[in-house]
Amino acid sequence: MKFTFQFISETVRLANIVPGIFRKAMREIKFKEYTIPAGWAVMVCPPAVHLEPTRYSNPLDFDPWRWEGIDTNSASRNFMAFGGGMRYCVGTDFTKLQMAVFLHCLLTNYKWKAIKGGQILRTPGLQFPNGYHIQVSKKIRQG
Template structure:
């Protein structure tokens, strides 16, 4: 077993990939920190925020969770088959990521000269794709500023939806992130209702976050006559 001091991420890069520059190593580690600390928790916060304004979606989620788990006992654990068959929950996650824009832009470098619609992008140019502009494009999504998870019941695949990137650079953690969000929503919605303590809304500065931390009050189901 390797010494503990030799088993961290920085040491792995230094030892196993000497071709990486210190800048590359720093970029990679910052990327891991960003993905681990911000993406999933912010996605869950955004889901709570959007769903809190859409009681119809909460009710449909609650019905789907109960049906797919085939049990009204909320202590029952989710299975992989449950997760894969929760179509509306996946639609809620898709819409949360589209409207929330956790990752508002992506950076890439042109590996060769690119001719795009008559414009020459020289090799080595850094290219920034504005994901937020794609996700809020009315030509791609009808009423793009409206939280509408039902739109995804008809959209099986979209070339204008890139919260996890795409191609060979598609986020390796995309599936685990979706699972974490699903499990959290399942336990929250089967057991509680909630409401915002006070006005709060997501802002990008540059990462999406809530200025007040999105404080909420939760009520166990049945405690408010529901």
């Protein structure tokens, strides 16, 4: 299952469904040369972190092997697909389990081919403006 979870981490890094996480500055915050006034909303943009070339080499490549030996069971400065801190997603383990079951069923029982679409737009959320059509068919088992 190790590689399956590397595959899932890479999927949520590249295809993060959460374009922004919002917080409110409860007091004035100095960050580098910036001052965030008390009461302002702050948006954390996980895709900006997940696609940053200094954190991930060739960030647009789907490369599950990059996660070898890396713990993704909690958030880090480089990985925040499920948020972080006190509001860390309570559905994380459930989501990963569902994805693992889905992948297992898909790969063992079906094959598929791309039909049309597939153009990717990042705004910064992931979008397929022309959709992505695939044809799925049942694998025929021999013997």
